[in-house]
Amino acid sequence: MPQYQEKTIVTRVEQLSADNVRLTLKAPDIAGTCKPGQFVMIRTAAGKDPLLRRPFSIHQADAAGSIQIYFKIVGRGTEILARVREGEELSVFGPLGKGFRINENVPVCLIGGGLGIAPMLFLAKEISRRKRVNTDNDIIILGGRSKGDVEPLMADFKQINMQTQAATDDGSFGEHGFVTDVLRKVQLSSNTIVYACGPEPMMGAIAAYCNDHNLECQVSVESVMACGMGACLGCNRPVDDGKYVHVCLDGPVFDAKELKWNL
């Protein structure tokens, strides 16, 4: 698996909502090799504090050598990152981790909640590019607290040849409720693969739903990370048999059945 540490140039900064920012980075090596579900580690500060890099899913990658990340300002690292200016440099390395497994021949259901929407755009584009069969049954469900978490991304998803539904906790956009409420209403054929990324409770609920309905479910999970590439062993997560997997190496995408869910 090739990995690169690149000095990327920020070519675009988009403030998609009060807290959500999208960056476009010129990162030809990473863009040329990455797969949906993989992530990058980004250095946020010029100084030594905050010290560690921050992990971000690859939101999009194009043939022209750009990648995008889409993130929420939640702490010091993301705050600094949100203040970056076009033309400035960011140190990025990746692509890291195991991405989503794609099967060109079956229907899919992509579910992104909050910032879990980030990897879904790349995944949706890749699936639609590789798809051999009719996509009438393919569906994307996007959720968030309120309009600002979902609406700004709809245009990008609408360009993909799949139906897209939205839900917000406060009802300010799309359906009033959770993505799982939408999921329960749609009809999924038994060979559908469900892909999910979002808050733990959301993924846990989806995992349980898929388990009950015997659907394959791939989830992209988070964890604290120091290195992002298997060196620190800090990103462990318990699996059912009392052992641990490492999110950065064995994931971030897992078969939902492999993991232990604390609900």
Add this chain to the structure above:
Amino acid sequence: MPQYQEKTIVTRVEQLSADNVRLTLKAPDIAGTCKPGQFVMIRTAAGKDPLLRRPFSIHQADAAGSIQIYFKIVGRGTEILARVREGEELSVFGPLGKGFRINENVPVCLIGGGLGIAPMLFLAKEISRRKRVNTDNDIIILGGRSKGDVEPLMADFKQINMQTQAATDDGSFGEHGFVTDVLRKVQLSSNTIVYACGPEPMMGAIAAYCNDHNLECQVSVESVMACGMGACLGCNRPVDDGKYVHVCLDGPVFDAKELKWNL
């Protein structure tokens, strides 16, 4: 002595040369009370690294509530400070230390070398405002490595009713040589007060010259500082009798004769 901690707004950023930057800050409390030779402590980083504030001389202060600092990028703190944008906030406290003592009735010679020019503009303006007597004998000598250190400030000094001479180490502006070369050529009457700020060797040489010629000499010196206001005792400097003075409290302006010069 009143002191204030203010959240100042950066109203102007001037890149005067490749490494030299001037900031204008809205700091009404400090502007309203400060005297030439005093300094402020500025927090450079939003995070915890670099941790300590950095001391800067007050370069100018006006009745409208603004102060200016003029600094060189020499390390991490000044690098961060140089990247500040207009409209952003900076935490500043001051005014700190003892400034220059002004005598309205005698001729003056102001010497600024490199960034030592910073406090001289404020001093020159204040002297010319308060001066009761003819200023024909007053002189300002500005020096630096090369043109960029001196030329961008000439316009401001020229507005003051004193003759201004310049010298640069490389001869790219004004006289080719040191400020001390200029000093040796000008004729100073015996009651002249010499004010100097600049690199240690420069101030040491001026102190020696004034000692030989029996001239009063006030110097503004530097030191590492943690607090800038007498709390840490970290900024000590030996004085002749084997004791210490504290630059932030007893200075930064001293009678040159008080100090010990390592030449």
Add this chain to the structure above:
Amino acid sequence: MEFVKYSADGPDLRVKIGSLELQNPVMTASGTFGYAREFESLMNLHRLGAVIVKGISLFPRPGNPPPRIVETACGMLNAIGLQNVGVDRFILEKMPYLNGLNVPTIVNILGGSIEEYREITKRLEGVPGVAGIEVNISCPNVKEGGVAFGGDPKMAAAVTQAVKESCSVPVIVKLSPNVTDVAEMARAVEGAGADSVSLINTLIGMAINLKKKRPELANIIGGLSGPAIKPVALRMVFEVSRAVSIPVIGIGGIESAEDALEFMLAGASAVQIGTANFVNPAASEDVLDGIIDYVNEEKLSSIRDLIGGLKLDWIA
């Protein structure tokens, strides 16, 4: 601890250090707050829980030659060398102002021998405004200074006992982090009568100037303080507060109310703000304001409910 029912405005923030009741748990750390007066125009001194002044010795000390301080990653090293005016001039020149604040003054003392500690204490006994004594057995800067006491439980106990015998005010022993077993040190001074322990003093460190091929500090080594040491301080406060039953005072890298509250959760009855005073001269007042907000938001009946309240029933 017994507290008379609280009536004043705002939440009940009182804590006790031995017989000394503080209006709130926020103090200033020795050597980082001068003699308080330096801060009078930059914050409201009257709001402090207590002021702890720069370490005082029997005789005046000039301190170390410069450079005495150097910045490090998220911290600083200092080797002030315990510069101070000596106990007699301190009483004459500094105590009247401190006594005028309506805030307890705790005097930090240091000595080169047990007898010196005893003598300083005696001179402070009965001086108006001296509400407590903090015994520095841990200062790493002066060779003949506290080092030996702070690294050896028996010596630390002996100093504690000497100070206790010589005064009537509460005695706080300030512990050094440069030891293998800080809990053992705490137990030793508790056994010798200490009313409280405060920790941590600075970690011994060093910085080098590569260009000059010389140490950054004239004293070669110095004491590390600031946010960098907070994790070590928190761990030691946690350990010590489970090892002794006297109140523990937390020190080390505290910059915000969150930091202070974490120390209290770990077992501290009060905290001291050190290096943060340099970064933000109103830090101690800001910490206090944040604590007030927290107690209000959490609807605690008193800040004392928080002390040692860390939950250890971890579920992943």
Add this chain to the structure above:
Amino acid sequence: MEFVKYSADGPDLRVKIGSLELQNPVMTASGTFGYAREFESLMNLHRLGAVIVKGISLFPRPGNPPPRIVETACGMLNAIGLQNVGVDRFILEKMPYLNGLNVPTIVNILGGSIEEYREITKRLEGVPGVAGIEVNISCPNVKEGGVAFGGDPKMAAAVTQAVKESCSVPVIVKLSPNVTDVAEMARAVEGAGADSVSLINTLIGMAINLKKKRPELANIIGGLSGPAIKPVALRMVFEVSRAVSIPVIGIGGIESAEDALEFMLAGASAVQIGTANFVNPAASEDVLDGIIDYVNEEKLSSIRDLIGGLKLDWIA
């Protein structure tokens, strides 16, 4: 130390750790570099002075439950709990790759008893590619682990002796900073036959999540590493290198060539890059490049001329 006259391109960076000659003084610290392979596409592994692998125990260890790491001011805490595959699987699964690099592999080992240390060492003896053993007597994470050894000179000496008796490769003893007198520890292991000492391991620390009122780490305490601890590490390297005559390896917060060179000035013959590998996966190579530049610019005939070269004739 004797070195054959240097002929290869570039400056002479060779240093000796006991009988082991390294092509340059830059190694990677145990637990921060996996088993090297993780870094193969992010830097040129062949340029390293040595690789020190994650600590290996006699039997596999699952390690601690999450969370295992938390960021702190200019540093991080870890409580990995010494997760590893055990010595047998290590030899089978990891050594072949490491042996294929033309770089010495130093195996970091840990045990719960002297016999365990001895047994691991015996199994490593003779394994192709094992160029040295680093004995972790200082890991603060596992209760039954190294703590007792690292805090007591006699126990540390006993472990050292057991390991020395069981192998022919150089033995480096890795010292804990959580002690009152690190020089005493160094002298003890030198006396027991250690070929070198490396320091520092992590400082024991703690972090608290105020919202959850719980420790940030499932293990409650963890080891502090990164730039925050560099001043403590430099001081200890300085102290130890003046106390022993075996080579000292400097570790702690090294991120740049400047940092590494400072450690060498303080007395280190070589350095290890730890946490910096996480921040910059090519950190060790960048440090090496910076050292090469420095040696060239300063026109040193060899990097060895720098070791212990700190000037102490301070003039203010």
